Amino acid sequence: MSKLDAIIILIIAAVSVSLTVNLIRFHVSAFLNQLLFSVSSLIIIELSVYLYGSDHLNWSILLFIATAGYSFKLNGGILAAIFSMLLVFLQTEGVALVLLPVYLLIGMISGFISQYLLKKKKDHHRWLNMLMEQSKHLQVFREVSTTMQRTLQQDLLLKVILTSVTAGHGLGFNRAMIFLASNEEKSLKGIVGVGPMDVRKGYEVWEKISENRLKLSDLIEHNFDSNFTDPELNALLRSLEIPIDEHNVFGLALSRQKPVIVKGIQKEDSSQVLIFELFQTEEFAVIPLINQGKNIGILLIDNIVNKRPITLMNTEDILPLANQAAIALDHANLYEQIEEMALRDGLTGLLNQRAFQTILNEHFPIEGEGAVPLSLIIFDIDFFKVFNDKNGHLLGNEVLMKLARVIEDSLRPGDFSFRFGGEEFVVLLSGTNLEQAEIIAETIRLNVEKTSFPGEKAQPNGTLTVSVGTACTNHSAIKSKNELIEAADQALYKAKNAGKNTVVSFKEIVSID
Amino acid sequence: MIELALILSSLFFFLVSALTSRPLYNLSQKYYSKRVTAHYGFKVSDLHYSYDQMIYFISLPTTLPYIKDALKEDLVIEQDYSSYFFPLLKGIKISLKQHGTKLYIAYLPIGSFRLPHLDKLQQEGTIDEHTYLRISTSKLLHRDTLQEVREEVYKQLQVGRY
Numbered sequence: 180m181s182k183l184d185a186i187i188i189l190i191i192a193a194v195s196v197s198l199t200v201n202l203i204r205f206h207v208s209a210f211l212n213q214l215l216f217s218v219s220s221l222i223i224i225e226l227s228v229y230l231y232g233s234d235h236l237n238w239s240i241l242l243f244i245a246t247a248g249y250s251f252k253l254n255g256g257i258l259a260a261i262f263s264m265l266l267v268f269l270q271t272e273g274v275a276l277v278l279l280p281v282y283l284l285i286g287m288i289s290g291f292i293s294q295y296l297l298k299k300k301k302d303h304h305r306w307l308n309m310l311m312e313q314s315k316h317l318q319v320f321r322e323v324s325t326t327m328q329r330t331l332q333q334d335l336l337l338k339v340i341l342t343s344v345t346a347g348h349g350l351g352f353n354r355a356m357i358f359l360a361s362n363e364e365k366s367l368k369g370i371v372g373v374g375p376m377d378v379r380k381g382y383e384v385w386e387k388i389s390e391n392r393l394k395l396s397d398l399i400e401h402n403f404d405s406n407f408t409d410p411e412l413n414a415l416l417r418s419l420e421i422p423i424d425e426h427n428v429f430g431l432a433l434s435r436q437k438p439v440i441v442k443g444i445q446k447e448d449s450s451q452v453l454i455f456e457l458f459q460t461e462e463f464a465v466i467p468l469i470n471q472g473k474n475i476g477i478l479l480i481d482n483i484v485n486k487r488p489i490t491l492m493n494t495e496d497i498l499p500l501a502n503q504a505a506i507a508l509d510h511a512n513l514y515e516q517i518e519e520m521a522l523r524d525g526l527t528g529l530l531n532q533r534a535f536q537t538i539l540n541e542h543f544p545i546e547g548e549g550a551v552p553l554s555l556i557i558f559d560i561d562f563f564k565v566f567n568d569k570n571g572h573l574l575g576n577e578v579l580m581k582l583a584r585v586i587e588d589s590l591r592p593g594d595f596s597f598r599f600g601g602e603e604f605v606v607l608l609s610g611t612n613l614e615q616a617e618i619i620a621e622t623i624r625l626n627v628e629k630t631s632f633p634g635e636k637a638q639p640n641g642t643l644t645v646s647v648g649t650a651c652t653n654h655s656a657i658k659s660k661n662e663l664i665e666a667a668d669q670a671l672y673k674a675k676n677a678g679k680n681t682v683v684s685f686k687e688i689v690s691i692d
Numbered sequence: 693m694i695e696l697a698l699i700l701s702s703l704f705f706f707l708v709s710a711l712t713s714r715p716l717y718n719l720s721q722k723y724y725s726k727r728v729t730a731h732y733g734f735k736v737s738d739l740h741y742s743y744d745q746m747i748y749f750i751s752l753p754t755t756l757p758y759i760k761d762a763l764k765e766d767l768v769i770e771q772d773y774s775s776y777f778f779p780l781l782k783g784i785k786i787s788l789k790q791h792g793t794k795l796y797i798a799y800l801p802i803g804s805f806r807l808p809h810l811d812k813l814q815q816e817g818t819i820d821e822h823t824y825l826r827i828s829t830s831k832l833l834h835r836d837t838l839q840e841v842r843e844e845v846y847k848q849l850q851v852g853r854y
Contacts, residue, residue: 182693182697185693185694185697186693186696186697186700189697189698189700189701190697190700190701190704192701193701193702193704193705193708194704194705194708196705197704197705197708197709197712198708198712200709201708201709201712201713201716202716205713205716205717205719205720205721206720206723206724209778212778213778216709216777216778219705219709220702220705223701223702223705227694227697227698227701231694231697234694235694235695235698239698242698242702242705249777250777250778300774300775304782308801311747311799311801314747314748314749315745315747318747318748318751318752321751322752346744347742347744347745347804347806351745378815382808382811382812382815385808385811386740386808386809386812388742388808389740389741389742389807389808390740484815485811485815
């Protein structure tokens with residue numbers, strides 16, 4: 180065999196051994212994998228001994244020592260050095276003891292380098308994980324902030340908050356519930372929750388989300404339908420009202436303005452017992468939602484499905500989101516209040532002229548679209564000027580307030596009542612024809628007549644009454660909103676002229692005229 | 693001459709080990725998953741999965757024109773392994789390669805690649821974390837999964853999550 184042939188044979192052997200061992204070692208345990216890798220280097224050395232004799236064994240064995248050191252770190256390197264010494268002793272005619280410290284040195288160096296590289300890799304991995312985690316939270320926070328800025332609707336805000344807390348690309352908790360402060364911040368009312376009631380349901384939903392490839396926008400929609408959230412959870416949640424008390428975990432979180440993690444139910448805290456009994460969770464976190472010192476509510480999270488423990492780091496991560504949520508919810512609440520104030524009459528609490536125009540525009544039927552009829556009832560108090568002159572405006576105001584309650588009590592759900600001006604009121608009845616409107620108008624008139632109002636004895640007929648005019652869009656003469664108001668107004672005028680305390684409809688006027 | 697033969701054979705040994713370890717590791721995960729899933733009566737291809745926990749390093753949807761205008765073909769998916777000789781899949785990196793420069797867009801760690809059916813089996817105690825990891829590795833490395841990940845990332849860059 181020529182020298183070149185010998186080189187080629189050894190290279191082919193090295194490639195073959197390496198390939199064969201690689202084919203096997205990934206099918207076995209990590210330990211055996213490392214052992215096979217080390218042994219394969221020894222096989223190549225033994226092949227060289229077989230081909231060329233053992234003259235070079237005392238230095239070629241370094242390949243094995245280095246490989247074992249790389250595979251099994253410091254201990255592996257030392258053991259391989261001792262083993263190599265024995266092997267060299269057995270396979271060569273004589274061995275110089277001086278080789279042992281050299282082998283040990285090589286084994287230790289390769290082991291140490293391997294250990295050092297592993298540590299570096301682990302550190303790098305840890306750093307990368309931390310940065311990715313922070314990046315993820317920043318991303319969630321950024322996305323949620325953007326979405327929150329786009330709306331002032333409390334419903335949508337609640338959905339965004341809950342979804343970002345529970346979705347996989349969000350913070351990934353199994354379940355989240357929101358309680359909002361009510362009753363002048365003395366108690367917390369369960370509002371809405373996302374997540375399963377039990378583990379089985381949790382996996383069903385999880386499978387469905389993955390199967391359907393649901394995106395966040397889909398989740399926001401679906402999270403609140405019965406396919407994705409156990410309706411039982413929301414029913415139970417909505418029935419809950421927990422007092423804000425420093426002795427319970429909810430009050431504690433709000434007063435400390437810090438999240439509280441419950442690791443086991445404390446029997447002396449009735450709120451914890453209640454949460455455990457209703458939602459079968461023994462470990463949960465209570466995150467306060469506070470804006471400028473005002474208690475907005477509580478976000479409750481748990482991991483009922485995967486039982487992953489909730490850590491301080493988890494609550495730390497959720498805080499920026501909770502703070503953002505608190506601001507958004509507070510703003511939405513204030514906006515709702517302002518909107519309500521802008522659309523309601525301050526004295527009677529009924530809707531005002533501005534609201535009337537908006538609702539009339541929304542419900543006025545558009546021709547040719549199979550629209551439903553819209554009826555309008557307009558009425559005012561008979562002899563109200565006389566009432567004010569005799570009883571004063573303060574009592575007049577009381578009468579207006581009481582009359583507003585009588586009107587509201589006389590209407591069906593979905594009907595709208597407005598204070599049109601002074602002592603004049605309007606009712607809009609969507610999807611109601613004139614005959615039905617007349618019945619409602621008569622009910623109002625009768626209820627007013629039957630109700631006892633302060634100072635009404637001073638009225639010309641001894642009781643407070645109203646005259647009522649009605650009109651409906653299904654009349655051929657009514658084509659516009661103004662015509663509808665005008666027609667009802669004409670009917671009211673007719674009712675006044677007909678002796679007051681009566682109901683007149685626009686069709687009668689047409690028939691009379 | 694013998695010295696040269698030993699040095700060359702050592703070099704080839706390490707070279708071949710390093711070059712073949714990752715494909716053979718992938719292959720072993722595939723066969724292992726096939727065997728285990730067959731034992732439990734399901735197929736890897738039937739498993740639903742979630743890449744919901746993919747971490748993006750840019751805003752979604754982005755306003756950066758060079759990312760927004762990127763083509764789907766510009767997105768490069770690379771497997772991230774722990775080592776050359778003892779590889780373990782750590783996750784997949786998605787980057788944008790344009791005009792010779794590479795910009796990292798997203799990363800999906802293998803631990804965050806969750807499969808509901810495996811979650812259920814693990815919770816029941818049927819499989820352990822190690823088995824879960826090997827099956828999920830095999831699923832993530834599948835050509836169709838990687839293609840879907842590419843589609844998903846591209847979509848996210850264009851329209852975002854909301």
